Amino acid sequence: MVTIEQLSSGVFADMFELQGLVARAVYDGAAIYGDHNLELPALHSLESMVVVHTRFNSKSGHALQAQVSVPLHARYPRLSLDGHAVVDIKFPSLLFQCSCKGNPQHASIVASLTALFSMVGVVILWVVSMRSYKSHKTKVA
Structure with missing residues (x-):
């Protein structure tokens, strides 16, 4: 199974972490396409795509299971x-x-699915302190 995750400019996947998961045989392979620079803020970064290769596990009879967690x-x-x-x-x-x-x-x-009932969409709210914003605004002005 190949999992393809398109990431917005607000998040990134660390290739070193993914390589560690491949080295420990958690996944068969992993790659990041697009923005690799971990230090860039969201304002200066581009979208990226994470591709993870994994195999199904047959735990009980004909049921197949696979779990993919991308840090x-x-x-x-x-x-x-x-x-x-x-x-x-x-x-x-x-x-x-x-x-x-x-x-x-x-x-x-080959079949391509874009959503499964068992998946849940996630929205992450990042809270930036107004105090940090005011001090940044003062330094820039």
Whole structure:
């Protein structure tokens, strides 16, 4: 299964963390496409995409299970007058490749899903202190 997560400029995935998960055989592979600079604030960063390769586990009979957790970090948000920044994390896209047992000529079936009932969308509210905003505004002005 391939999980594709499109990240807004307000969050990033750390490639070193993902490489550690691959090294510990948690995932078969992982890659980040787009903005790799971890130090950039949200204002100066671009969107990125995280791709994680994993396998299904067959725990009970014909039921297949897979769990994917991508460690995300918030970037320094754009400052606003109300002191809040909203980062919207969308549903990931999933790509499944299945081998058909006993039929090598039709060895793969590919399906793409954009949302599953078991997934929950997450909205992260980052609260920036007004005191920090005022001191920043004073230093800039």
